[in-house]
Amino acid sequence: MGKYILKRCGYIVVVFLILSFLMYSLYNLIPTDPARQELEPQRKGLKADEYQMLYQQLRKEMGLDDPLVVRYLRWMGLWQDTDGTFNGVLEGNFGYSNLYKRNVVEVIQAPMGNTIFINIFSTIASLSITIPLGIYCAVHKGKRFDSATQVVTMLGYSIPVYIIALIFMYIFCVLWRVFPIMGQKTAGMEYANSWEEFVDMLYHIALPVIVMTFGSLGGMTRYVRSSMIDALSMDYIRTARAKGLKEKVVIYSHAWRNALLPVITSILGWFLGIFGGSVIIENTFSLNGMGKLYWQGLNNMDFELVLAIQMFYSIVSLVGSLLIDISYGLVDPRVRVDK
């Protein structure tokens, strides 16, 4: 198993390198560069040829005229920078955000924390609803409750998340006034301690989490339901019943773990979907998260910031897929690798 994980980690490194190079090349197509961004404030006071000269000089200083591969390696921290040091991603420097005029790492910290927090919350919430719900529906297939759930999940599945967000905002914030409509903390509030701050934050992110959870309910419930129905129709379930086991034991001891197998594989795609979906959610609710930052970065052509966020998403998916494979091995003895 250890060797297998090592091998997989090796793959991850290779895939990450390829992916980061592709991303770097792609974002280089943005019709601006750090030199131009740097000169932008002085531009009005300069003549055209002066500007051009300064611009060329700056480009040379910043090493922007070097070939793409060199620039990429420099960014990764595998090539000497213009000042002769190694200073790149591998050294923990993701570059400089022109928009915020700070290092990307500093810019990204708070939003990343928020995003991970919100997403983990909504993942746990929706898994703890969808799995029991899916199992219940599978066991009571065709009954009234199952049919009703099918209709509701179909709705959740087919309505886009931003519509759900608006409807929920209208119901919870406008009609009932239970939750704040946007932001992450009450404006102008002074906190006595960090616990109070935490509670206030929970209060603010409650609605976004509810919306995200609701939006992901449909697909997952249907998936759990169908894989549970498959598991229940297996021959070994018949064997278990023939043993004289109670139906409850049959379902929870024999069928459920088998039903989990296909679910595990789908969780990855779905998990990433939640991360992606948070771009919309964060914008709708004005939360300070990665999604919103990404969107702002793109709008302002903040090349290195956007690239860093993109790398974050790639790492989440690469590590996620490794975790899925490992957990698959834990659940299913047939794919356990012993060598």
Added chain:
Amino acid sequence: MNDNNLYTVDFDARAKQILAQEPLLSAREVEVTFSLRGKKLTAIRRTSLDLYEGETLAIVGESGSGKSVFTKCFVGMLDKNGSITNGSIMYQGEDLAQFTEKDWLRIRGKKIAMVTQDPMTSLNPLKTIGYQIQESVELHQGLKGSAAKQEVLRILEAVGIPDPVRRYRQYPHEFSGGMRQRVVIAIAVACRPQILICDEPTTALDVTIQAQILDLIRRLQKEQNMTIIYITHDLGVVANVADRVAVMYGGQIIEIGMANEVFFDPQHPYTSALLCALPQLGVKGEKLPAIDGTPPTAYTKIVGDAFAPRNKHALNIDFQEEPPMYEVTGTHMVKSWLRDPRAPKVEQPKAIQRLSQISMTSTGTDPSAYHPHLDPNRETLIQVKDMQVTFGSGRKKFVAVDHVNFEIYKGETFSLVGESGSGKTTIGRAIVRINPITSGEVLFKGERVSGKISKEMDTKVIRSMQMIFQDPMASLNERAKVDYIVSEGLINYHLYNNEHDRQDKVQRALQEVGLLPEFSSRFPHEFSGGQRQRIGIARSLIMEPQFIVADEPISALDVSIRAQVLNLLNDLKKSRGLTYLFIAHDLSVVRFISDRIAVIHKGRIVELAEAEELFAHPLHPYTKALLSAVPNPNPYVERAKKLLVYDPDQHHYEKEGPEWTEIIPGHFVYANRPELDGYRKEMRL
């Protein structure tokens, strides 16, 4: 290996014993209905059955006869949309037909247990073997912890699983099919049930494993004094195990009696037709007496005798009124109008008379039959030279076919027999160029067709070599019309002049395999298994091949349909001058259809001889073991047979390697010199 007194049987004494008892379980006028998409389907049509303590009852029937559904009523395991709508099932003073799910927990698994069909899928892949048996032990015997574990280890030992301590911790995927079936049996007998229902327990297994499993069940039955119900379609298995036999057709028991009564004196036309259709009773070179048509399903509306539409000699009354149960002897009952005093007297067919005389060494053969391999002007159609097929590479390399040599002559049926995983299908696929071969070569009419060949040659070879596949349910494209399926080869190679010509060819091919030309506009799902296999045969015939690889063409079909397809294959061979490579695991079928037989074990052909010669003088110990395991439909012969076990370690090949040797003309065996000497002595050469 066999405890002999387990096998000798005195049916008359058993009959007396049974008649003296009160039935242990008594089903009366049971009717089972399923509701499917608002329709009511009757699967069991008011049938009755008594089960006596200590007996082995076999229920025989084809798919859709209701044999599984009927016995599922005894354990309360009907599917959710089915229910017992009439009748009673009395067991220990209680009516099982009225049981609720809560009541069943007292009986199911504890008093009445079940062994299911496919061992590959009937164990939970995520739980250890130990856990799955222990669950049953803890539930029914009230043992806990290490006491339960000790009991599990004892049971594992009892069902013949070596090294139980290690096996206890293993998962099902680490077990072979036969071992898994032993585990399934262990689960069922763990709670010492009174009645054990075995639903096709050996259908998915190889013959040698089948014999071992049947042996195991018989031993456990004696040890634990169980009453056993076997559900099967294999009359050989029935002959091996059953004291009494019940034949089901169209949701009813149509005949029931002691095994000797049912086998030697069948009263219902269906029972007799089923026995006559056995290839063991067929005369080689003659047609098997096949049953026309297909068995009824729950959708069929049945009036009168359910078998009447397929019965050539049906009486008028068979189509109008359902016959009552007539008593033939105290133990033998039949539901047929033929027992009515007004009915014409019918003599038992010749095949049934032959049944009492057959043994392993002789079978009916038409002496005037033509044997292509004996013809001095024989023409070699296929020559396989030193064929080796490997899969994977490096450490994962697996040799599927190892240095195989044989020749197939024009006009003969050459059979490859072996157990699952022996590489027989791989050889067939390698010859028709589906699998590439690693070394050696294949010659077709003296020209090399393996490896890289020219495009024209490729086209020519594909046209003249076709394949018939095993599972007709899976080998036809469900989304294509029969017309397209049959003519796909023509379309690929533009072997027709115009659209009219193509349709003409399709219709002729369909007619040739006994289907109606208008079927060409239908989809595969509208056909039964037998018809679908005919479509598969038409598909290969339309290319006008000279050579056909038939890969287990009948093993997925119902017993009564098998004879139809076998006859069709034989007819086509005569009318078209075809040559077959027939791949099968069922030796009785192979013996009936083939001129020569090659026995393959683990990728190597161990023996090759003319069919009758092979059965008369098997030399290689594996061939002997295989032949000893073949079920025989004569209960006396079947029960007296001695099972041989093949152990690959019995050869001493480290001193002197074996070689492919022709011991007498036409009889090849894979052996080293000392073994050959032994074989020669055996054959008195």
